[in-house]
Amino acid sequence: MLVDTGSCERTPQACHQGRSENGCADCKVRLISVCSVLEPTELEELEALSHHLTLDKGQTLFGQDEPAGSVFNVIEGALRLTRLLPDGRRQVMGFALPGDFLGLALQVRYSVSAEALGPVRTCRFGREDFAAVVEAKPHLLRSLHERAGYELTLSQEQMLLLGRRTAEEKVAAFLLSLRDRYARIGHSSVTVELPMGRQDMADHLGLTIETVSRILNRLDRAHAVLLVPGGARLIDLSRLERMAAS
Amino acid sequence: MLVDTGSCERTPQACHQGRSENGCADCKVRLISVCSVLEPTELEELEALSHHLTLDKGQTLFGQDEPAGSVFNVIEGALRLTRLLPDGRRQVMGFALPGDFLGLALQVRYSVSAEALGPVRTCRFGREDFAAVVEAKPHLLRSLHERAGYELTLSQEQMLLLGRRTAEEKVAAFLLSLRDRYARIGHSSVTVELPMGRQDMADHLGLTIETVSRILNRLDRAHAVLLVPGGARLIDLSRLERMAAS
DNA sequence: CGGATTCCTTGCGCTGGATCAAGGCCCCGG
């Protein structure tokens, strides 16, 4: 079940706490989220529409083809964005990290399902509410559009990966791209966290779980990476980059 | 070489003809392009910034990673949008058809190369010029953003295809999706035009040219499609849909 | 009209990654 700690209808006092301990002003992801383009007064305006929503590992934020009632800022944790084929085959379109905005396209239905890979905190807005704010603030729309452009670039990168790379190239490129994304949100480290399981990586890279496992362990044995629980330390970056052939 | 028939610097009289025989008002793709959201006065404003540009088969409209000096509406013909790996492997990200807008994301550099598959007519705008118009007209930005959302959905569909479908499913899904896109721009027909070559399809679907050829001919022999020069007639739609597993 | 070029088809053997099948490890609850 979804837990909407920010439901304001009946408990307006709890609401402020629900939204954020001290409001958007000291939100962890303010500077890396779409909100970074907003003025303080605009931020307050948006804050009045926001609800906090937390999920535990495995819970679904929204499902593919459901009416898109809300849009979300990811504050903490990671989610898996998936699409299903009728026969159950699964493609993981990507992973949402803190600072990411879900529902970017403001479309009527969600095009993917979003599931929590661990404890997740999000900032929720009613889609109509949010769309109205966007309508009134072209620079916010501009920012969303820029993000959409970035997403489009990422998805092109992913298509190139899925269509034209070998299994080893895929895994190496995945580790490097994840490291870049963490760096982009100010979470740089030699050790890349892997909050997703092997099956999720496989479904993201168009491989099987066995192949992903084999290749990760091969990279480990070759001292290109060091596998640790829940992550991987990238030892030989230049070798990985050569492997990724990017 | 690019032929910019709309270059206004030295031949202002030729310019109007260069733009469009009778201006945007009776542009073939006005109703299906981004321009469809513009008022007549806005259309004139944009027309003043437009230049016609035609290409012959094989010519490059722009190249991957080049500074994005212009954005384009495709008026007629089709283009191939590709990305290259350093070693020459190629992924065709998609095909641009009449009504499509190239440079949607308004980014500083092109993320793909665009090459004409046959004679192509486009309507070109300086990126800065166009961005200024967009800045002044939020509903145009809104329309661009909607298109970006549609592109994002298409590219997710393509990722699912590349990652999780068999060769036969890929080819069937490709034919059907092309048919849908032609229908969307008012070019419905049982016979789907295939302005791209086998190698382009292969590079789009993550297959080899041989596999594409084999499967198309297998579908032909099975009377699911009828191959004709430059296209394919979709005979057994329901069978193709079952194959595509969408 | 003939020669060249480009694109497409088809056959054949090979291989990268899938599939099948066992375990192994770790965490959690009792």
Added chain:
DNA sequence: CCGGGGCCTTGATCCAGCGCAAGGAATCCG
């Protein structure tokens, strides 16, 4: 401390699609 379940690893075998090679059809051009 033990037992069960979820995830991960590893080995053995298989096969869909690849790579190579040869030939065919369409188009262009002199």
